[in-house]
Amino acid sequence: MSALVEVPLYELAHARSGDKGNRLNIAVVCRESAFYPALSATLTAERLAGIFASRRPSRVVRYELPKLYAFNFVLDDVLEGGVNASLGLDGHGKSLSFLLLAAFVSVPAALLEPSRLRSAAE
Amino acid sequence: MTVFIGAGAGFAGDRTDAAGPVAGALAKRDGPRFLMFETLAERTLALAQVERRRDPSRGYNPSLEAFVGPVLKTCLENQIRIVGNFGAANPRGAAECIVAMARKAGFPAIRVGVVEGDDVTNVLSSEQFAARETAGALLADAPPIVAANVYLGAAPIARALDERADVVVTGRVADPSLALGPLIHAFGWRLEDWDRLAAGTLVGHLLECGAQVTGGYFADPGVKDVPGMDAIGYPIAEVEQDGSFVITKPEGTGGLVDRRTVTEQVLYEIHDPAAYLTPDVVLDLTAVELAELGRDRVRLTGARGKPAPETLKATVCFDGGLLGEAEISYGGPNAAARARLAIRTVKARMARRAPELQVRADAIGLVSILGDSAGSELASSWHDATDVRVRFAAQGHEAGEIDLLMGEVEALYCAGPAGGAGVRRRITPRLASASCLIERKLVAPAVYFVGGNA
Numbered sequence: 396m397s398a399l400v401e402v403p404l405y406e407l408a409h410a411r412s413g414d415k416g417n418r419l420n421i422a423v424v425c426r427e428s429a430f431y432p433a434l435s436a437t438l439t440a441e442r443l444a445g446i447f448a449s450r451r452p453s454r455v456v457r458y459e460l461p462k463l464y465a466f467n468f469v470l471d472d473v474l475e476g477g478v479n480a481s482l483g484l485d486g487h488g489k490s491l492s493f494l495l496l497a498a499f500v501s502v503p504a505a506l507l508e509p510s511r512l513r514s515a516a517e
Numbered sequence: 518m519t520v521f522i523g524a525g526a527g528f529a530g531d532r533t534d535a536a537g538p539v540a541g542a543l544a545k546r547d548g549p550r551f552l553m554f555e556t557l558a559e560r561t562l563a564l565a566q567v568e569r570r571r572d573p574s575r576g577y578n579p580s581l582e583a584f585v586g587p588v589l590k591t592c593l594e595n596q597i598r599i600v601g602n603f604g605a606a607n608p609r610g611a612a613e614c615i616v617a618m619a620r621k622a623g624f625p626a627i628r629v630g631v632v633e634g635d636d637v638t639n640v641l642s643s644e645q646f647a648a649r650e651t652a653g654a655l656l657a658d659a660p661p662i663v664a665a666n667v668y669l670g671a672a673p674i675a676r677a678l679d680e681r682a683d684v685v686v687t688g689r690v691a692d693p694s695l696a697l698g699p700l701i702h703a704f705g706w707r708l709e710d711w712d713r714l715a716a717g718t719l720v721g722h723l724l725e726c727g728a729q730v731t732g733g734y735f736a737d738p739g740v741k742d743v744p745g746m747d748a749i750g751y752p753i754a755e756v757e758q759d760g761s762f763v764i765t766k767p768e769g770t771g772g773l774v775d776r777r778t779v780t781e782q783v784l785y786e787i788h789d790p791a792a793y794l795t796p797d798v799v800l801d802l803t804a805v806e807l808a809e810l811g812r813d814r815v816r817l818t819g820a821r822g823k824p825a826p827e828t829l830k831a832t833v834c835f836d837g838g839l840l841g842e843a844e845i846s847y848g849g850p851n852a853a854a855r856a857r858l859a860i861r862t863v864k865a866r867m868a869r870r871a872p873e874l875q876v877r878a879d880a881i882g883l884v885s886i887l888g889d890s891a892g893s894e895l896a897s898s899w900h901d902a903t904d905v906r907v908r909f910a911a912q913g914h915e916a917g918e919i920d921l922l923m924g925e926v927e928a929l930y931c932a933g934p935a936g937g938a939g940v941r942r943r944i945t946p947r948l949a950s951a952s953c954l955i956e957r958k959l960v961a962p963a964v965y966f967v968g969g970n971a
Contacts, residue, residue: 409737409781413785420786422780422783424781458791464780467784481890482840482875482877482910482912483879483886483888484885494887
């Protein structure tokens with residue numbers, strides 16, 4: 396059992412937001428397939444609800460897509476009414492994928508070593 | 518037989534020179550070829566309805582000529598058939614515009630198919646729409662409806678192509694149907710062949726946002742690098758009879774197609790990946806697999822379908838009042854504190870003058886897109902910024918109240934903190950929208966033709 400380290404999700408995954416009305420979805424795609432099990436364990440719907448707590452989601456659902464090494468998160472009522480009603484500049488929530496990627500997640504240290512070594516060698 | 522579908526645009530504000538290289542690449546291929554344009558956002562259509570009421574000759578996409586003009590000759594010469602929802606609130610007007618463009622370019626026989634029937638504004642009353650609202654109760658107070666349009670499916674597009682249309686113009690259709698219609702026509706897929714319809718819907722889903730699958734909306738320098746963002750190639754799908762397909766892009770263009778760009782777009786605006794609802798089919802993405810075949814070529818298999826929903830989705834737009842936005846900047850030493858003082862000052866005065874009006878403040882560069890309207894992030898995340906632009910926003914139905922806020926921000930020039938600069942103010946009319954589910958029997962898609970010997 397390898398020790399856990401805290402890293403920004405950004406180092407393990409990329410993401411894209413989409414909107415429909417007041418509902419936001421964020422697709423999180425593992426940079427490497429090997430990251431999927433660790434993110435599956437730590438990046439739960441409850442965790443997402445915590446990260447977006449200030450937006451008071453009424454419901455958060457995680458859908459798993461193991462064949463795509465991806466997760467789809469759906470957050471209800473987090474866009475202040477959506478693009479036609481929000482007073483904010485980003486009524487679509489397009490920038491919120493990067494807010495999620497900035498969150499820290501705990502993953503086994505061993506998981507990161509190959510990719511760290513590779514980026515160091517480049 | 519392989520069927521080729523290219524994307525010429527992914528939204529109303531898209532690049533108008535993107536379709537050229539796609540049409541050029543399609544012209545070199547053999548087999549049925551189509552060029553689709555998706556140019557109709559939710560709000561765009563309601564604005565077009567307003568436009569048409571003001572002038573019955575208008576109400577179609579104002580950029581129609583800019584989108585279609587550069588590729589019309591190439592398409593007509595090479596039997597590349599164009600399918601687009603640029604008809605907006607006036608598909609007939611768009612079709613007549615295309616016929617006129619073609620005649621001018623030396624193609625007097627052009628035949629344009631028109632798909633109508635999406636406009637259900639007068640089919641139901643406000644109360645009847647309210648009874649069919651899917652989530653929330655935005656229509657409960659029966660606001661005056663500006664426009665209501667139902668999402669039509671692929672069948673009428675396929676029918677127009679079956680009846681020899683060179684170009685098909687629609688109003689509101691489900692975006693993926695713009696690709697599925699040509700595939701039903703070309704392969705003769707049955708309308709109950711759910712797995713094929715699902716595969717064709719996935720093709721359309723990946724094409725409908727244009728460059729979003731070929732490296733657009735993806736680049737993150739040093740992490741996800743994309744070559745040639747200034748001349749990004751829009752996507753082409755190469756579809757087989759069994760529904761498997763390859764996403765690629767024209768030779769010599771910028772952008773890239775790989776597992777990552779495609780995966781991001783597979784899940785774009787998806788909720789339950791096992792049940793993506795369109796008028797044509799319920800698409801299940803959970804068994805979809807990707808394979809990188811080579812440079813800028815990704816193959817997709819495994820889309821599965823379930824029977825189409827019994828109801829159709831409609832977007833109902835109503836008056837959303839006015840959005841007022843005003844900005845002012847502070848720079849140099851102690852700029853952040855002066856910006857905060859400006860916010861406190863304006864909020865205090867507005868609380869006295871229009872106590873019902875919610876006023877939002879952002880500090881652009883510090884907290885502007887990730888914050889909420891209550892301002893909790895804004896209160897906690899100030900830094901020693903030396904260049905802060907404060908943005909105020911409010912929305913309401915009383916023009917006078919919005920004007921008060923605009924005036925208060927401008928008055929900061931002389932009565933606010935030191936060094937306030939660069940005030941800009943803008944008031945925009947807003948359309949709000951709600952979603953309803955409409956019985957199919959209330960909707961009657963129609964296909965007719967203009968130009969040629971129609």
